[in-house]
Amino acid sequence: MAAATRRISAFLSRSLTSPPPFLLSKGSVEWTVFSGYGTAAAIENPTTPSVQVNYTQLLINGSFVDSASGYVIAHVAEADAEDIDRAVSASRKAFDEGPWPRMTAYERSMVLFRFADLIDKHTEELATLETWDNGKTYEQAANIELPMISRLIRYYAGWADKIHGLTVPADSPHHVQTIHEPIGVAGQIIPWNFPLLMFSWKIGPALACGNTVVLKTAEQTPLSALYAAKLLHEAGLPPGVLNVVSGFGPTAGSALCRHKQVDKLAFTGSTQTGKTVLELAAKSNLKPVTLELGGKSPFIICKDADVDQAVELAHFALFFNQGQCCCAGSRTYVHESVYDEFLEKAKARALNRRVGDPFKAGIEQGPQVDSEQFEKILRYIRSGIESGATLEAGGERIGSKGYYIQPTVFSNVKEDMLIAKDEIFGPVQAILKFKDIDEVIRRANGSGYGLAAAVFTQDIDTANTLSRALKVGTVWVNCYNVFDAAVPFGGYKMSGQGREKGIYSLSNYLQVKAVVTPLKNAAWM
Numbered sequence: 201m202a203a204a205t206r207r208i209s210a211f212l213s214r215s216l217t218s219p220p221p222f223l224l225s226k227g228s229v230e231w232t233v234f235s236g237y238g239t240a241a242a243i244e245n246p247t248t249p250s251v252q253v254n255y256t257q258l259l260i261n262g263s264f265v266d267s268a269s270g271y272v273i274a275h276v277a278e279a280d281a282e283d284i285d286r287a288v289s290a291s292r293k294a295f296d297e298g299p300w301p302r303m304t305a306y307e308r309s310m311v312l313f314r315f316a317d318l319i320d321k322h323t324e325e326l327a328t329l330e331t332w333d334n335g336k337t338y339e340q341a342a343n344i345e346l347p348m349i350s351r352l353i354r355y356y357a358g359w360a361d362k363i364h365g366l367t368v369p370a371d372s373p374h375h376v377q378t379i380h381e382p383i384g385v386a387g388q389i390i391p392w393n394f395p396l397l398m399f400s401w402k403i404g405p406a407l408a409c410g411n412t413v414v415l416k417t418a419e420q421t422p423l424s425a426l427y428a429a430k431l432l433h434e435a436g437l438p439p440g441v442l443n444v445v446s447g448f449g450p451t452a453g454s455a456l457c458r459h460k461q462v463d464k465l466a467f468t469g470s471t472q473t474g475k476t477v478l479e480l481a482a483k484s485n486l487k488p489v490t491l492e493l494g495g496k497s498p499f500i501i502c503k504d505a506d507v508d509q510a511v512e513l514a515h516f517a518l519f520f521n522q523g524q525c526c527c528a529g530s531r532t533y534v535h536e537s538v539y540d541e542f543l544e545k546a547k548a549r550a551l552n553r554r555v556g557d558p559f560k561a562g563i564e565q566g567p568q569v570d571s572e573q574f575e576k577i578l579r580y581i582r583s584g585i586e587s588g589a590t591l592e593a594g595g596e597r598i599g600s601k602g603y604y605i606q607p608t609v610f611s612n613v614k615e616d617m618l619i620a621k622d623e624i625f626g627p628v629q630a631i632l633k634f635k636d637i638d639e640v641i642r643r644a645n646g647s648g649y650g651l652a653a654a655v656f657t658q659d660i661d662t663a664n665t666l667s668r669a670l671k672v673g674t675v676w677v678n679c680y681n682v683f684d685a686a687v688p689f690g691g692y693k694m695s696g697q698g699r700e701k702g703i704y705s706l707s708n709y710l711q712v713k714a715v716v717t718p719l720k721n722a723a724w725m
């Protein structure tokens with residue numbers, strides 16, 4: 201139904217300070233035509249009644265009140281298959297006929313540089329939306345993530361005019377050149393844990409290479425990407441080059457994956473959905489797919505480790521972003537000689553973690569993103585207790601409003617327990633004891649995932665042995681979560697296919713064409 205726009209609501213189900221002035225105020229609704237209104241053919245110009253929608257809360261005991269679990273912060277247009285089709289058509293037209301691929305690489309790079317400047321200028325708005333949408337702390341969004349995002353956009357802006365092919369020597373009298381061309385329309389699907397960072401990882405290389413994009417945000421976090429996309433247009437991006445659609449996976453996401461006019465797909469999210477995305481791509485037009493999926497990353501603390509430093513880093517590796525990181529160090533392997541000391545200190549650190557209103561200064565942990573994740577994490581905590589792991593700290597929700605979970609630590613964890621196998625995606629640290637290096641390599645590699653790992657040691661030989669033996673896309677040695685724009689990121693095994701960031705991401709968005717021309721009277725071959 202062309203004129204219909206349904207609405208989905210972004211819920212902020214947590215205790216927060218009052219909404220920033222530039223956002224829709226709590227409970228306000230814009231009037232729109234809703235689907236199912238009359239018959240499709242008759243609704244070219246639907247009547248807009250003068251009556252406003254004023255009441256959207258629950259009417260309980262004579263008063264309009266928010267739901268117990270949270271309140272509405274904004275209403276967002278929901279894309280369905282028809283909207284995806286509109287977005288893909290716009291993107292197709294922008295690629296096939298529009299100015300973007302025909303602009304010089306330098307002009308494209310300047311648009312991206314201007315965009316990066318605007319991100320810096322609008323850090324406060326973007327970071328607020330990110331916290332509002334996701335629940336992560338404002339300090340993390342503003343001081344860590346936003347600077348990473350503008351840096352990454354500048355990194356790819358710098359690549360735009362450095363993408364070129366080769367001249368290739370042939371065995372016969374032919375002039376052979378390779379041309380690196382943009383692929384065309386890129387469909388991109390991102391998750392809710394780092395909405396803006398994932399937005400930048402996806403659009404940065406795609407646009408630098410001259411592609412056009414349809415990007416679907418996660419249904420939990422639609423707000424910040426829309427704001428950033430507006431800034432990109434302000435920076436000079438022509439219409440149709442970047443289309444941002446909010447919507448649900450099985451409808452909008454699936455329509456994007458199946459679309460035959462989409463030339464390439466890039467997906468970040470769960471391994472299960474990654475399999476679906478790959479299948480839909482194969483069944484439609486066999487578009488190439490890059491996948492950045494889940495993980496169960498081992499953090500290995502060797503016998504010579506400085507325990508205080510190891511505790512702090514392992515804590516950061518797991519609890520950062522409320523534990524909602526695909527590369528969270530969620531299996532903490534500790535050598536038996538330092539195990540007891542590590543455990544006591546890890547427990548104390550978790551108990552000291554400052555959990556609370558993510559807009560307040562000094563808070564380390566906000567709420568989980570939504571009720572589904574919240575319930576799932578609590579189920580995993582129960583499963584940890586039932587399977588015989590020792591609950592050392594936490595284990596409960598905090599308060600009765602908002603999705604806050606106590607920083608939780610389990611010891612005596614064994615590989616056959618669900619908490620050691622599955623991606624919990626929450627503030628739950630699982631500590632396992634090991635005796636020797638060969639054993640920990642075997643156990644660390646025993647997972648179906650292979651996204652990241654950390655090695656904590658003062659011995660260069662141990663670091664080298666482990667770095668080479670671990671079947672993962674990133675090994676952090678005596679550090680964690682270092683996400684420079686130039687450093688590739690991606691997974692082995694069920695953690696994904698392909699790499700993002702760095703020069704590796706460029707090849708995801710380029711076709712290589714060989715052009716072969718006969719040479720007549722060549723001066724040289």
Ligand SMILES: NC(=O)c1ccc[n+]([C@@H]2O[C@H](COP(=O)([O-])OP(=O)(O)OC[C@H]3O[C@@H](n4cnc5c(N)ncnc54)[C@H](O)[C@@H]3O)[C@@H](O)[C@H]2O)c1
Nearest residue numbers: 390391417418448449453454469470473493494526623625
């Ligand atoms: N690797 C990561 O960065 C990452 C990020 C978020 C979540 N996860 C994992 O995924 C789990 C579940 O989170 P989730 O439900 O938000 O992940 P998900 O895979 O369901 O969602 C990620 C994105 O895929 C879309 N999607 C869902 N179903 C789709 C379909 N059939 N076709 C196309 N697109 C579809 C979603 O709308 C969203 O934009 C988490 O607990 C965590 O384990 C991993």
